[in-house]
Amino acid sequence: MRSEHTWTYYVTGMKRFIFFAISIAMFASLDAADKPKTPTYLRPEEAGPDFADQGEYTNEWGGAQVIALGDAKFRLVIYRGGLPGAGWDKEYKREIEGQRQGNKIVFPQNEGMSHEIAKGVITTKTDNGEEYQMKKITRNSPTLEARPPANAIVLFSSGNTDEWVNGHSDERDLLAAPTKSKRSFTNFTAHIEFLLPFKPFDRGQDRANSGIYLQDRYELQILDSFGLKGENNECGGIYSKVKPVVNMCYPPLTWQTYDIDFETAKFDAEGKKTKNAVATIRHNGVIIHDRLELTGPTPGGKTESPAGGALQLQGHGNPVFFRNIWVVEK
Numbered sequence: 001m002r003s004e005h006t007w008t009y010y011v012t013g014m015k016r017f018i019f020f021a022i023s024i025a026m027f028a029s030l031d032a033a034d035k036p037k038t039p040t041y042l043r044p045e046e047a048g049p050d051f052a053d054q055g056e057y058t059n060e061w062g063g064a065q066v067i068a069l070g071d072a073k074f075r076l077v078i079y080r081g082g083l084p085g086a087g088w089d090k091e092y093k094r095e096i097e098g099q100r101q102g103n104k105i106v107f108p109q110n111e112g113m114s115h116e117i118a119k120g121v122i123t124t125k126t127d128n129g130e131e132y133q134m135k136k137i138t139r140n141s142p143t144l145e146a147r148p149p150a151n152a153i154v155l156f157s158s159g160n161t162d163e164w165v166n167g168h169s170d171e172r173d174l175l176a177a178p179t180k181s182k183r184s185f186t187n188f189t190a191h192i193e194f195l196l197p198f199k200p201f202d203r204g205q206d207r208a209n210s211g212i213y214l215q216d217r218y219e220l221q222i223l224d225s226f227g228l229k230g231e232n233n234e235c236g237g238i239y240s241k242v243k244p245v246v247n248m249c250y251p252p253l254t255w256q257t258y259d260i261d262f263e264t265a266k267f268d269a270e271g272k273k274t275k276n277a278v279a280t281i282r283h284n285g286v287i288i289h290d291r292l293e294l295t296g297p298t299p300g301g302k303t304e305s306p307a308g309g310a311l312q313l314q315g316h317g318n319p320v321f322f323r324n325i326w327v328v329e330k
Contacts, residue, residue, distance in 0.1 A: 210223070
């Protein structure tokens, strides 16, 4: 049994602990409220010089991706053989951090080479005096602006949001997330074009997070993963489950495409699943999932059943936009 002195000491200590916990929570809340919002750019002409230098570069030896990180900082990612999905040998990949200095971006010496970027050209110099250059290019998906076939259901075109639940478009006639299709689909092919904002100061899931839920069950992730590893929570991943075989994410503010071939899960008369759903997915024209079995819903997806489901364009507070969406039922 506690003495009166011990009990008083205990109560006083608890009061101090509670006061301390409340104070920490209040300060954390104030910090979150006072934290300045990072810049978000929706148009290339407004995105500044760092955006102009960000992008893809190539020569006969290989390719490089330059990622803007805010405050005139950059990451250079070098690939042997070519860019991802366009010749990269999937073995040699080097990452180097750099900084803008005057009218050029400088990357410190690495493996006997130094690199500079100026006027759309990467210049590489070796210790023995050799010099190489990579020039900036712009890749476009081969399925960009693909016209729907005669038997397609056009879900979005020219700003018309009639096919979407609480659908809304902006002044450019682009469909904004979040929304979902009013129709449900079972077996289908789909074409979807999306545009990511440029958020140079953000990292990870804060950088243009969105997603497409197939049948409102299986999330195909959307994220600014340009130059990253290509994980299951990055662009092209089946969220939290399967990463893409190659990271085909283009730089932000570049139109990108998903072309999806989907087969619904099958169930017997008692409602027991007998076959997983299967999806083949092309990101910017390159297969990133080839007849992938979807073993179950991803986080946030509805329960599997014989019934079809909607296409959901997920919203996470990021201004991700869509256009030219159509589906062909099978």
